[in-house]
Amino acid sequence: xxxxxxxxxxxxxxxxxxVTLRCSSQSGHNTVSWYQQALGQGPQFIFQYYREEENxxxxxxxxxxxxQFPNYSxxxxxxxxxxxxxxxxxxxxxxxxxxxxELFFGEGSRLTVL
Amino acid sequence: xxxxxxxxxxxxxxxxxxxxxxxxxxVSGLRGLFWYRQDPGKGPExxxxxxxxxxxxxxxxLKATLTKKESxxxxxxxxxxxxxxxxxxxxxxxxxxxxxxxxxxxxx
Numbered sequence: 001x002x003x004x005x006x007x008x009x010x011x012x013x014x015x016x017x018x019v020t021l022r023c024s025s026q027s028g029h030n031t032v033s034w035y036q037q038a039l040g041q042g043p044q045f046i047f048q049y050y051r052e053e054e055n056x057x058x059x060x061x062x063x064x065x066x067x068q069f070p071n072y073s074x075x076x077x078x079x080x081x082x083x084x085x086x087x088x089x090x091x092x093x094x095x096x097x098x099x100x101x102e103l104f105f106g107e108g109s110r111l112t113v114l
Numbered sequence: 115x116x117x118x119x120x121x122x123x124x125x126x127x128x129x130x131x132x133x134x135x136x137x138x139x140x141v142s143g144l145r146g147l148f149w150y151r152q153d154p155g156k157g158p159e160x161x162x163x164x165x166x167x168x169x170x171x172x173x174x175x176l177k178a179t180l181t182k183k184e185s186x187x188x189x190x191x192x193x194x195x196x197x198x199x200x201x202x203x204x205x206x207x208x209x210x211x212x213x214x215x216x217x218x219x220x221x222x
Contacts, residue, residue, distance in 0.1 A: 004157075040214070041214055042118075042201055042215055043201075043203075045209045053171050055208055056209055071129060088155075090158070092157075099146065100150075101146050101205055102146075102148060102160075105159070110155075
């Protein structure tokens with residue numbers, strides 16, 4: 001059984017640029033969520049995807065967008081990067097409603113915006 | 115407003131010195147309380163899920179309990195390898211709300 005994998009692990013961008021982060025969900029999981037974790041903070045919910053549709057969104061602006069593919073993998077896109085976007089971006093997979101509900105996280109993508 | 119507060123922010127224990135971490139929450143429509151362990155630079159690792167007041171779960175030196183307003187993570191006779199940040203989260207709908215965590219250091 002493979003776990004959640006994310007790429008890239010680290011990346012550096014400049015303000016105003018765009019970034020795409022990728023995630024492969026754990027085998028058998030068809031729901032993917034993305035979280036932003038700033039240094040010293042807990043993860044904050046960005047959005048969730050189920051059956052290739054956005055299935056819930058946190059308090060993040062529209063320049064944060066995502067996709068889920070038929071194989072349940074997912075992308076997080078962030079446009080017009082700002083300095084405050086510097087954080088660890090975590091992808092988590094889970095079973096949908098009706099399952100036990102726990103999230104299984106990847107190791108994260110560390111984004112630095114200069 | 116849904117909120118999760120963890121205390122203390124940081125905790126230093128001698129090896130073998132038992133203690134408890136607290137997670138208090140206010141949320142409408144609780145669909146589970148979750149404990150995670152996070153090592154530096156890594157993603158959170160799932161520990162426990164609790165669904166109803168009075169429920170308890172155990173794993174090795176860790177025991178999690180739940181009341182209507184808070185949860186405790188009890189650590190019995192901790193070892194240096196238990197050093198990590200422990201995160202508490204509550205689920206409402208499809209969203210998880212995380213606390214800021216308790217950074218635990220166990221000194222040999």
